[in-house]
Amino acid sequence: MARPRLILLTLCAALSTVGIGLSLASMWGGIFLAQQWDIGPARIALILLPTEHPPPSTELLQHFSEIPGASHVRSLSSAEVNTLLTQWNAPWPNPVPPIIALNYTGTPSRLEQSVKETLPTATLIAPPQQHSSIPSFTAIIYPASLLSALIGTLTSSAVLIISIALSAQSARLIQSADLTLLAQLGCPLHRAYWATTLRFGISCCIGSILGLLILLPMLYILMALLSPLMHQAPPQVSLLFDVSHPSRLHFLYLLPLFYAVLGWMVSEFFYYTSLRAPLP
Known part of the structure; x- marks a missing residue:
């Protein structure tokens, strides 16, 4: 009877490991995805200067940074400009025009008016209108990711703790006759409990290792499926497979x-409290 009980405990530990790993990975992945969408192309405006215009000066960048709703005003390097323009027309003939990029949260018409007032010869490429709902959508992702991770982690932990308690209870009921005899002979019962609780710990460790063997391929597949939605893989997930770089998810390797x-x-606490209760 002991073997099915330990096998069930091992499976519960594996399920708990997978649940905790997926919960935390979804939380950090959701937050990372929301951050990318929040500062990504949906909110980036490009200002194309005439080709013969000199590189943007600090004073010109300061003028654009004073536009209401504008932030992170910067001049793109030649390599960044070439990479950007080749997506529209490849190859782009030299010389490439100077381009200023900025994050903008206001209306495109107001931005266009401000750009024309600052530099009439500039051409504005405003953020697309169809992405105007992204800020409100990303604002929902943050609390939703935290809530889902909290629920998933607590549920997975509860599954493991309940399975340990039920296994200990069933073991105590099965061993009640032997424990009664040992108590009558004056043998300390905690010595008899030690072997059982040790097996519980080993079963949980083995189950957690099996859970990691299931979790890692699942995270890799999910990361590959979600990669079209991201400019790059979430650092916490991509670095999970590279132990040479620290990652928040690396602590999953300590779960066993x-x-x-x-x-x-x-199980030791359960048996300790059961010492004060009469054996059935």
Whole structure:
């Protein structure tokens, strides 16, 4: 009877590991995706200067930064300009025009008026209107990601703790006759409990390792499926597979050790409290 109980505990630990990993990865991935959309092309305006115009001066950049709703005003380098223009017309003939990029949160008509007042010869490429709802959408992603991660983590943790408690309860019921005999003989019961609680900890550790073996391919597949929505992979997810760089998700590699300690402590606490209760 002990083997099915330990197998079930191992499966619950694996399920809990997968649940916690997916919850945290979805939280950091959602926040990263929202940040990219929030500052991405949907809010970036481009100001094309005439080809014969000299590189933008600091004074000119300061004028554009004073436009209401404008931020992060910067002059694109020649390499950035070539990369940008080749997406519209490849190859772009030299010389390439100077381009100023800025983040803008106001209306395009107001931005165009401000640009014409500052530099009449400039050409404005405003953010597309169809993405105007993105800021309100990304504002929902932040709390939704945190809430989903909290619910997923708490649920996965509860599954593991409940499975440990139920396994300990069933083990105690099965061993009640033996424990009664040991108590009558004067043998300390905690010595008999030690082997059982140790097996619980080992089962949780093995289950967590199996969960990681399932979780890592799942994260890799999800990252590949979501890559078209992102300019680059979320650092926490992409660096999960590179142990040479620190990542928030790297602590998942410590879950087997944590689960082993948790399985031992929960079962040990359960048995410790059951010492004060009469055996059935």
